[in-house]
Structures are given as C-alpha cells and as structure tokens.
Amino acid sequence: MQEVLSHDHIRATTVRGTDVYNGEGEHLGHIDDIVLGKQSGHAEYAIMSFGGFLGMGEKYHPLPWQSLSYDPGLCGYVVNVSRDQLEGAPSYAAEEEPDWNDPAYGRRLQGYYGLPVI
Amino acid sequence: MQEVLSHDHIRATTVRGTDVYNGEGEHLGHIDDIVLGKQSGHAEYAIMSFGGFLGMGEKYHPLPWQSLSYDPGLCGYVVNVSRDQLEGAPSYAAEEEPDWNDPAYGRRLQGYYGLPVI
Secondary structure, rough: OOOOOOOOOHHHHHHOOOEEEEOOOOOOEEEEEEEEEEEOOEEEEEEEOOHHHOEOOOOEEEEHHHHHHEHHHHOOEEEOOOHHHHHOOOOEEOOOOOOOOOHHHHHHHHHHHHOOOO | OOOOOOOOOOOHHOOOOOOOOOOOOOOOEEEEEEEEEEEOOOEEEEEEEEOOOOOEEOEEEEEEHHEEEEEOOEEEEEOOOOHHHHHHHOOEEEEOOOOOOOOOHHHHHHHHOOOOOO
16 A cells, blocks of 8 residues: 655655554554654654544554565565553553653654663 | 644655745645655655646646754745746646756756755
C-alpha cells in the first residue's frame, strides 16, 4: 500500500497509515502520526495505533523513530518487539496524550525499545 | 486554528494545514506536507501550497525546515520571503514532484532561502 517517495526521503502523509510488523513478520498496527521536535525538526516518535473500532478503544504506542526500520518486502516498518512485549509497552488511550516534554517518559521509551538512554 | 502539542513537540498532522506568513505578516499559503529524511528522521522540507481551487492549479513550494519559525501570535509559521521573491522560488505543480534526492535541488532551496549551502 506504501508509495515510497524515494529511497532516502519520505512524506509525513505517506508514513501515516503504514503498517508496522515485528521481527517475526507479525502485524502489530499502523503508524497514526509522527511527533517532531519543533525546533530541531527531528522525528522523535512514530505513534503506532492498533485495536479499537472506529476510534473507540484504540491504543497508541509511541515508538522511538530509531527503533523502526523500513522493510520494502513487507511495505512496512519493523520494530523488534514481540506481541507480548508490546502488551507491557508504554501506551495511552486517545484521551490520555502523554507529556512529550517529560524527559523521564522519553527515557522510559528509549529503554523499553532497547535504545541508548541519554 | 493551531493546536500546539507543547512548546517543544508537534505532531506532523498538526503541522499540516498550518498557515504560512512572511515577515510582513502577509499570508503566503499553508503547509501541505513534510518531507523527512528516511533514515535520519529529520524534517528537511515543509511543502507549502497556495493558489488553485480544489487541487487544480495548486503550486507547491518546498521550504527548508530551518527557514520556518513558528509565531504563536499568528498561529502560523513565518518565512522571510516577500510575495515577489516567492514568485521566483523553486516550486512545482501537483504532477511534477521534484527529485528530493538531487543534492543540487537541495542546495538551490537552501540558497534561495538564505541558508548555508552544504
């Protein structure tokens, strides 16, 4: 489903809706949005959503951008986390947006996805 | 119109549709999309669109992300370019997507908006 702009560049609107899989090729969800550092212009998190029906009961998992790699064969992103691990991962419901400015939250996410905690 | 996530972070879907003004406060257009470096996760361009009617005749101006600053008073981004300058700026029609991987195109954009050309 994924129209890739080029091998190097991608549009934010193209990232949105892209499927996310784990290392075993299991479908985990899709990208709902990207959270950018306003000044830096750096994509910090891809917000993955899954479950729910017509927006009800939907859960959002912020994934550190560096934890994602794009797999052209799957036409989707891959994050190395099992379904079980995902169950315990930081997530929120639609009405509970986290505080993206909280450094502790950022560190928790980095740590959960096995990235260096700054 | 702009819902700002926080003073530091912003969602790609929030950036989309945000108005763009020049230094004189003249309305130039709105952000249509963001072009990200796929590996780096860095927002390189904000694509500004203006003119046209129902998508017909619309023109797209890629603006280097660093050329934009957010003005909370205007609820929009400010880029230091006059309407006349914008007329001569690199732009494309909907059916003429530029090659974002062409370094010469990137340099042209950087130079046009008075940014250091790498």
